[in-house]
Amino acid sequence: MYVLIVYDIGEKRVNRVLKVCRRYLDWVQNSVLEGEITKTNLETLKSQLKRIIKVEEDSVRIYKLRTENDVNLEILGIDKKQVFDDGII
Amino acid sequence: MYVLIVYDIGEKRVNRVLKVCRRYLDWVQNSVLEGEITKTNLETLKSQLKRIIKVEEDSVRIYKLRTENDVNLEILGIDKKQVFDDGII
Known part of the structure; x- marks a missing residue:
């Protein structure tokens, strides 16, 4: 499935949240990540x-789409998107 | 259609961007708004x-969905969403 995550997190925890999200998704903007993810990885x-x-x-909003084509x-x-190759998938 | 907007805007312009977006969409989180919008209003x-x-x-990402049901x-x-009645629609 395709997932978009936006978060609003207290300063002390925000870096840890970003780090965890980046294991599975691509950073696209300040506090926003998106990408294809399996159901299992999303649960993790x-x-x-x-x-x-x-x-x-804190607040984390997870928008789940069947496929990227739905959006x-x-x-x-500018497009700030960064794609790293250190993901799990 | 249903639209989600996330923005990353220089400090000098961010309040004006928020104000304009709130005319048409609901604020859901810092730098994130969403809601049902007509094609005409989105163009405006x-x-x-x-x-x-x-x-x-600056960067404004506009995610357009056919309907809210696609997501x-x-x-x-916490859910920080705020709905105001001062919208145009």
């Missing part, structure tokens, strides 16, 4: 995130 | 954004 990512975040302060992306200005 | 929003942003520095949203932590 979610359980890792749950261990880091403070549920009463039509348009960018105004 | 885009032309307003283009007038504000610096194309060589399955899961939230970890």
Whole structure:
């Protein structure tokens, strides 16, 4: 499936959240990552995130799409997307 | 259509971008808005954004979906979404 994650995390925890998300997804913008991910890897990512975040302060929004084709992306200005090859998949 | 907007904007322009986006969409998180929008209103929003942003520095990602049903949203932590009644629609 294709997943878009946006987060709003307390300063102390934000780097850990970014690091965990980058194992599975591509960074596309400040606090935003996206990419193709398996159901199993998404479950792993979610359980890792749950261990880091403070549920009463932080927020992680996970938008799940069947496929990347369900979304039509348009960018105004620059595309900041970075793709790294250190992913698990 | 259903639209999700995430932006990464220079400090001087970020408040104007937020204000314009909030005319058409619901604020859901820092730098993230989403909502149902007509094609015409999206075109208007885009032309307003283009007038504000610096194309060589700022980035606005517009994810367009046919319908809200194409996306399955899961939230970890708190839901910060705010819905205001001061929209144009």
